[in-house]
Amino acid sequence: MADRPPRKKIDKDKLLLAVAAPVLAIVAALAITSVIFLTTGDDPFRAFSIMVDYGSKSDSQVVIINKAIPYFLSALAVAIGFRMNLFNIGVDGQYRIAAFFAAVVGGALALPGFLQIAVVMIVAMLVGAVWSGIAGLLKTTRGVSEVISTIMLNSIAAAIIGYFLHEGRLAVRDGNLIHTEPIPEAAHFFSIPTQEDPVNGFIVVAVVVGFLYWYLLGRTRFGFDLRTVGRSEEAARASGVGVKRMVVTSMVLSGVVAGLVGMPTLLGESYNYGTDFPTGIGFTGIAIALLGRNNAVGMALGALLWGFLERTGGRLEFEGYAQEIVGVMQGVIVLCVVIAYELVRRYGLKAQQRKVGEQLAAEARTDKAEVSA
Template sequence: MKKIDKERVALGIAAPVLAVVAAFVVTSLVLLATGKEPFRAFQIMFDYGFKSDSQVYILNKATTYYLAGLAVAIGFRMNLFNIGVDGQYRLAAFMAAVVGGSVSLPGILQVPLIIVVAMLVGAMWAGIAGLLKVSRGVSEVIATIMLNSIATAVISYLLQPGRLAHLDSNTNSVHTTVLPKSGWFFSITPNPQAGSIEGFIVIAALAGLVYWFVLSRTRFGFDLRTVGQSESAAHAGGVNVKRMVVTSMVISGAVAGLVGMPALLNEAHQYSTEFPTGIGFTGIAIALLGRNQPVGIAIGALLWGFLDRTSNWLEFNGYDKEIVGVMQGVIVLSVVIAYELVRRYGIRRQQRKVGEELAAAARTNPRQEEVAA
């Protein structure tokens, strides 16, 4: 039993390791083709990426990426492709900023209010795609893409002076009302020279624990994974498939609502035209890299944060900044291929083991061999 467990762990580790190695090899070839030294580029990335201020930056970036990866992974476990995380977190952050800027409560109430509003908005926006899928058969991919565009249009309409935003005469930027200090989240400052770690990293870690517990230790998680593997089998087992589809989309949207909270509560304290975009699509890559597992998603988020941090420094040292984008794309492609190769290898190995065990049993019991024949 222990041997089998060790083999499963080894196979689980082999895929991401293979993907990262393949990404480094392909990136090295691209650098060589452009006349650049690959080993020097990697040395620059590692030297700069492991500085104390870089580590703080990577942790802060990884917090946001981790939440985006979790939101996407919830849909993936149900065999749903929630490509609308980008629109869900932006609309959620905008509405949370409007509500948070319009009231002033003690911090113990103000911060939870903002977070709950964000989760509710994200859940409702994702729930629309779930309802369209179960009631009209609309693909969640098409629905969430359209909802992304609608969310952008709604934010653009409301984020105007005289509506739900204000024009800053000093910077000419348009933004919502600045959150009162009671709505600011705490920060952790182990080294003042390196900067502060955003306190929302604690919420992200808790979200990962809840994700693991619900999917691995509850009946709901079992039903969710069953529907993702086979809707017909789940229906035969008494699971309400339509309700599970809507529920999983709602939960995915609620987690997506948390994605913009580090930027809102720890950084900008307002929503403006400069609010970060595109994080939802990054979450897709990170969920794939982490194989929808909380620990794997965390590693993927840290890797993405590391690559983001080192890209500018590579450009400063004479390398093309786009090489990091090439590396990220190759990692995602390599992950898909590597996991499939490892999966097929595991199946063949299991089949070979079963064949060997049956052959051994037949040798020890000739009558069983006659029956099998």
């Protein structure tokens, strides 16, 4: 009988630290939020009870999932840059300008449904890639910080959309609303029926993109090179990695994913780009990427948590709680997660250093005993 390969031992210390960080973050967030409720004269336990009860209803679950889809895609776009130590603040502008031009193309064409959906999505990804790639090129050719360039590109994207989103240019007037030509009904994205409202079918695309993110960045040579550049450009350059090429490539990939952020709304809800098209999702993605620690599963859970807070926040306001309390809770949760993970990381590093020191000391004593013998 052939010998079986030895099973890998579970590192109990590493597992304990991995569990300790989110637990510490949750406990701290609940404690701080409770203090905030108490300072405003409100009962925190009643507030949490309302949120859990309302958020667990079947209709609320559908709304939470639908809200989480674009948040998750936005977080993935941000995380691609984070994994390479790039801070892409331009996801908001990238998905908006991508959705706008995708809506223009979708409203102007009359192709078979599946083909038109594919064209709209491809246009969105290409526009997002180009808009994000500009920041990558500026960084590698002129040394411009991607933080500055992406902020400026957000403003330029908003200005371009504002110029073309006028009657007689690339938009039409519908009563008091101005929007692009509607996308034909045959090109509307499918939905998943439930007992309540349907779930946006773009959840399938989000899952696929999340899997590709995990596989590409965690299981391929390209992902290894990308993470190496993020940790040490000098080490990456010494190992033969083209640092400038990886910077541009990662920004382009971030833009490709950013281009999909507006698609659940465009192809599954509004079917056009108008003045009421949702904004700010890109900045929410930054918070969720931090919340999920750039991990695909973690960001999915973070997106669901964000959707839960937004859904139940309206109920809290209806029950007499301050309107701003949800925003405060979101900020507290993100801060607690970031701080908790950093504290646990430092503790783990010190524990590892102490363990190595003890091993070296034990080896030194053994060698000294052998010499004396």
